[in-house]
Every structure is written in structure tokens, then in C-alpha cells.
Amino acid sequence: xxxxxxxxxxxxxxxxxxxxxxxxxxxxxxxxxxxxxxxxxxxxxxxxxxxxxxxxxxxxxxxxxxxxxxxxxxxxxxxxxxxxxxxxxxxxxxxxxxxxxxxxxxxxxxxxxxxxxxxxxxxxxxxxxxxxxxxxxxxxxxxxxxxxxxxxxxxxxxxxxxxxxxxxxxxxxxxxxxxxxxxxxxxxxxxxxxxxxxxxxxxxxxx
Numbered sequence: 001x002x003x004x005x006x007x008x009x010x011x012x013x014x015x016x017x018x019x020x021x022x023x024x025x026x027x028x029x030x031x032x033x034x035x036x037x038x039x040x041x042x043x044x045x046x047x048x049x050x051x052x053x054x055x056x057x058x059x060x061x062x063x064x065x066x067x068x069x070x071x072x073x074x075x076x077x078x079x080x081x082x083x084x085x086x087x088x089x090x091x092x093x094x095x096x097x098x099x100x101x102x103x104x105x106x107x108x109x110x111x112x113x114x115x116x117x118x119x120x121x122x123x124x125x126x127x128x129x130x131x132x133x134x135x136x137x138x139x140x141x142x143x144x145x146x147x148x149x150x151x152x153x154x155x156x157x158x159x160x161x162x163x164x165x166x167x168x169x170x171x172x173x174x175x176x177x178x179x180x181x182x183x184x185x186x187x188x189x190x191x192x193x194x195x196x197x198x199x200x201x202x203x204x205x206x207x
Contacts, residue, residue: 001109001170006178009108009171016046018108018171019054022078023134027056029074031067038064042076043130051166054110055126057117057159065160068114074164080106081202085176089190090183104174104187104202111168117161120153126161175206 009015019025019042028037043055054076058065068074082105093099117123128144135141144152176184184206191203 001107001172003170003172004178007172007174009173011171012051012169015108015169015171016044016052018080018106019044019052019078019110020046022080022108025054025056026077026079027064027074028077029064029067029072031070031072033063033067036064036067038062041130041134043126043133049165051110051169054112054164054166055129055161056164057123057126057161060158060160065116065162068162068164069116071113073111073113076110076112076164078108078110080108081198081205082106083191083194083196083199083202085187086190089186090179091186092180092183104176104191104206106173106175106202106205107171109170110164110166111170112164112166114162114164117163120156123156123159123161124152127156127159173205175202177207 009018023041024039025042026037027040027042028035030036038058040056040058044052045055046052082103085102085104087093087099087101090099117126124144131142131144135143176187179187188203188206191199191206194200194203
């Protein structure tokens with residue numbers, strides 16, 4: 001990921017929190033079948049390894065898991081809030097007019113080589129942990145154990161899990177840090193006043 005110094009995130013906890021907050025990630029691999037990508041909910045265990053370990057699963061019929069089994073490196077993309085930045089947000093537009101549109105966003109990229117999980121017991125632990133995470137906060141959380149055991153056994157045979165120790169992390173917060181303080185304030189105020197929820201979310205992240 002191209003990351004100018006002023007946009008880089010260097011803090012591990014900040015990058016891990018972004019991953020925890022991202023509900024759906026993109027897992028990208030390159031192998032014998034060429035480039036492949038899957039959108040997956042992932043579980044991050046921050047204390048496993050120097051950068052944390054990601055857990056998830058593919059449908060067994062999705063051939064991408066075979067790339068992981070064969071040792072292909074994976075790129076996992078955690079996209080965050082993003083927003084179009086209009087030149088009209090910049091006070092400097094009225095001063096000299098030398099402004100153009102851009103896009104602000106937050107993203108974290110994680111890289112690593114995964115171990116494939118096919119045994120029923122660790123797969124059950126994985127899907128149970130993922131379910132508990134996303135059911136948390138509901139009035140009556142659903143649990144994997146609520147379904148018939150034989151049905152769950154069949155479902156587990158239809159998936160392949162993986163554990164991906166994160167070997168490298170890249171984080172980027174492009175939030176108009178390369179602009180003057182007046183222009184940054186203009187962007188923040190413009191996005192905060194937008195009817196679009198993503199614009200307002202990004203405004204909240206701006207310094």
C-alpha cells in the first residue's frame with residue numbers, strides 16, 4: 001500500500017483496533033489459479049504472536065483455501081471509513097483556486113502465511129467464537145449450540161478454517177494531514193455536515 005510518511009499508522013494497538021472494528025475483511029491470494037479474493041468475517045486474537053493472529057473460514061467449495069494450504073502468502077484488507085473531499089471544503093480555494101478533489105480513508109493491510117484447519121473440534125471453536133462476537137449485545141444472542149448437533153456437524157464438513165499469524169502490518173490514515181490547518185478544519189466541518197453516514201464517520205476520525 002502506497003503510504004506517504006504523514007499518512008502512516010505506526011501504532012500496533014491502533015491498527016489492531018481498526019481490524020477489530022472492521023466487520024468484513026477481504027482475503028487476497030495469488031497462486032496457480034491467479035488472483036483470488038474473498039470477503040470474510042474474521043476473528044483477531046491480538047495477543048497471539050507479535051502482531052496477532054487472524055482466524056476465519058471458507059466454504060469448502062471455494063478453491064481459494066487450497067492456495068493457503070499450498071503456502072501462498074495472503075493479503076488481508078481491512079477497509080475503514082472513506083469520503084470524497086470536495087475542493088469546496090478548502091478555504092484556500094477562495095485564496096488561489098489551486099485545489100483539486102481527493103479521497104480520504106483509513107485502511108490496514110495484514111500479510112501472512114496461513115495454516116488450514118479441517119478438524120471438527122477447532123472448526124467448532126472458531127465458528128462459535130465468531131458467532132459469539134457478532135451476537136454480542138443482542139437481547140437473546142444465538143449460539144451455535146442452539147442448533148441440532150448433527151446439523152452443525154454437517155455444516156462443519158462444508159467449511160475449511162484457517163489461522164493466519166500476521167507477519168507484517170501496514171496502516172494508513174489519509175485525513176488531509178498534508179493540508180493547512182484551515183483546510184483540514186474545512187474538510188472536517190464539510191464532512192460532519194454531510195447527510196452521508198460514512199462522511200460523518202470519517203469526519204469524526206479527523207484530527
